[in-house]
Amino acid sequence: MTGGSATGLEVEGLVVRAGRHELVHGAAFSAPRAAVTAILGPNGAGKSTILRAIAGVEKPSAGAIRFRGDDLRSLGRRERAQRVAFVEQDATTDLPLDVHDVVSLGRTPYEPRWGGRDPNAATAIDGALAAARVEAFAERRFASLSGGERQRVMLARALAQQPRLLLLDEPTNHLDVAAQFELLALLREHADRGMTVVTALHDLTLAADQADAVVVIASGRVVANGPARETLTSELIREVYRVTARWTENPVTGRPMLVLGRRA
Known part of the structure; x- marks a missing residue:
């Protein structure tokens, strides 16, 4: 786990069910304070469900959700909303x-x-x-x-x-490339001021470039959690996404860049 104990977000043993169907299976991960953490995974992996559970929109069947040492599940709606804000994927x-x-x-x-x-x-x-x-x-x-x-x-x-904890579900949807970088730069600014930012992202290369840490979800389970460049290995991406990948140097920025290839 990445982690800041009382200084960030900690999720342990999270279970979310819809009727008899278990959507999230004992998820455990942490997201550090003053950082951007990306939740990644294929479509239907459980990213949105986990965010909604942390935000209090979905009621977990089991598990602990702590932020800066406080149990979020024990807080009233008003007190929770003074600490946690959630931007859903499609707002109407x-x-x-x-x-x-x-x-x-x-x-x-x-x-x-x-x-x-x-x-x-x-x-x-x-x-x-x-x-x-x-x-x-x-x-x-x-x-x-x-x-x-x-x-x-x-x-x-x-x-x-x-908020001290900002949750976002696919915030770059509907945005052009320039707007995506602008949005992520804004999230970076707030993280640098001490906010914990946790966002589900669909674009794996964008997450690899912009996030400090990642949580990788597959079939409702956390399969990896840690610093982005250490955690997103070629082997992990092949296993989860079924595509090839390698790290290289971005010819424009000079920073490490994740390049995706053909289906593995």
Whole structure:
């Protein structure tokens, strides 16, 4: 395991069932603080289910989920939402909300219980809009946006929560190449400030280039967890993805680059 004990995310013995079908089988891994951890695996491996369980959207049948030493499963929804934000893969709403309204929902966990106003709302919302680069269309209706624009707005909503743990499910979906790198650079900025970022990614080469650590899932089981460049071996990729792979030097950046080849 990669790991920061009380300083990051720790998942132990996680089991998630849907009726009699077990979707996640005793998953155990850790994600360090102040780092970007990518959850990888083939389609249907269980990446989204694990993220939803950590976020509290899915109720696990068994297992422990701790963040900075605290048991997330024991927290109330309000307290959990002040620590953990989750950006789902596809966001839709039938409500006639503009972008600013959607992002402001990220402040709900901080609204006083007995009425009044959140004194930090305006600053947090404006900062989130700017960070996700969506302030230019803050007054537009959310429903009118493209898929990529919606994804950025939902990221802004999550950032408005000012979480310590940020979970994202395939956040680069609907984004062009430049926007993908821009988004991952933003996640890097927040990780460098101390946030724990855990994101499911479909693009293996992008994850290898951008993530500090990886969790590799296959058929609902964790098969590897550790630093990206040490964990993503040719042998592991052949076993999980059934393709050949090797590390080389990126001719543009000079950094190590994972190159995928033919089906193994």
